[in-house]
Amino acid sequence: MARKFSSVRELAVQVAQDPALAQQIRENPAQGIAASAAPLPPLQTDVWIYRAVIIALSAVVLATVIGVIALAWTGKSDPPQTLTAIGSTAVGALAGLLAPYPNSRPADGSTAQT
Numbered sequence: 001m002a003r004k005f006s007s008v009r010e011l012a013v014q015v016a017q018d019p020a021l022a023q024q025i026r027e028n029p030a031q032g033i034a035a036s037a038a039p040l041p042p043l044q045t046d047v048w049i050y051r052a053v054i055i056a057l058s059a060v061v062l063a064t065v066i067g068v069i070a071l072a073w074t075g076k077s078d079p080p081q082t083l084t085a086i087g088s089t090a091v092g093a094l095a096g097l098l099a100p101y102p103n104s105r106p107a108d109g110s111t112a113q114t
Helices: 008-017 019-027 029-036 047-073 081-098
Strands: none
Touching: 008 019, 008 029, 019 029, 047 081
């Protein structure tokens, strides 16, 4: 089975070292490169993973809010620190997942043109 490459740089190095791979890409570039590409990991292709995490974290935040309200209703003045920590952590995790990803530099280190 042929080796799969996750970056163009790895593919270029291997093409320079492997004449058979270079010939395969010369004969049919689209098929040769597609056959050498590694499949994307599930985190990049399966949207249900993120949805499940968002739903679980939202449920934790909601349960924390309901718990704090219930404790206040019963007359307890301060909620336990553990409850506050769990709720705060879940809110922070949601913010981290839902915040837009900042633009990053290309892999070669050059600056991106905007």
